Structure formats: C-alpha cells, structure tokens
Amino acid sequence: MERVSIFADVQNIYYTTKQVYNCHFDYNALWEEVTSTREVVKAIAYAIDRGDEKQKQFQNILRRIGFEVKLKPYIQRRDGSSKGDWDVGITLDVLEYAKSSNVVVLVSGDGDFDLLVQKIRNSSDCFVAVYGVAQLTAASLIKSASKFVPIEENLLLRKQ
Numbered sequence: 001m002e003r004v005s006i007f008a009d010v011q012n013i014y015y016t017t018k019q020v021y022n023c024h025f026d027y028n029a030l031w032e033e034v035t036s037t038r039e040v041v042k043a044i045a046y047a048i049d050r051g052d053e054k055q056k057q058f059q060n061i062l063r064r065i066g067f068e069v070k071l072k073p074y075i076q077r078r079d080g081s082s083k084g085d086w087d088v089g090i091t092l093d094v095l096e097y098a099k100s101s102n103v104v105v106l107v108s109g110d111g112d113f114d115l116l117v118q119k120i121r122n123s124s125d126c127f128v129a130v131y132g133v134a135q136l137t138a139a140s141l142i143k144s145a146s147k148f149v150p151i152e153e154n155l156l157l158r159k160q
Contacts, residue, residue, distance in 0.1 A: 005097040021133075043066050108131075109141065
C-alpha cells in the first residue's frame, strides 16, 4: 500500500478558489481522493490564526477530517501590510515526511515550492501531486510536479 503525506497551504487555496470560483475548497473531497487507497503518514494544514470564531470552526473541521492544523499568528505591520507566511514551515515538514512517503500531495499554487518539489522528486524518489487552481498556479510549480491536479468542480464546495 502506498504511503501518502498531505500538505495544505490553507491561505493560498482559500484566496485562489475564492478569486476564480467565488467559493470554498472541499477538504473532505480532497481527503477522499488522495487517501482512499493509501495509508496516511502525515496530513498538515497550515493556516493563519486571527482569533476569528469562524476560522476556529473551520480548523476544527480540518482536524475532524484528519489534518493536524498548524497555526501562525496574523501580524499586521505599522505600514498596513500583513505577514502570515508558512513557506519555510511547509518546506521543512515536506522534507521530513517525504522520507517515509511514496506520495506527497502539496495543495498550493505558490511557485516558491517548485524547487522543493524538484528536490523531493529527485532525492526521495517520491511521486508529487500538486493541487492548485490552474489559472493561479505558478507554471514552474506545475512543471516540477509529477502530476498537477487542477482544482475544479469536484473539489469545490458550492453554496447551498
């Protein structure tokens, strides 16, 4: 049985699905798709903690699905800009868990991860599936993946 590790860049996926589809990503559908015939080694969702009640509810949903939720505080700078970047944390976790996985699933369209994906494909001999909104996923990330899976209707939550 294949062993899979899943790493979800929550902020990236939230904003890209919102921008293109005006709806939310379906983490249950993702889980079902990537784990149905595989053993889960690790599943981590990376998010920003703003202390918002709706976000806390969402984070609890992610936990019930099977994700470990890692949070960073939302930082508002004096100049009005904000910070809440998980790139280094995601990279460190992917490097660690790729060693014990056959498959790595990265849920992000961030081109900063292209070198990471290339590295684990070459050094760990892992199959790397990248899930992202096609129109907003960096071409370099798509190219570096073993397989790119565009986020489309089957992975979206439609408003009732």
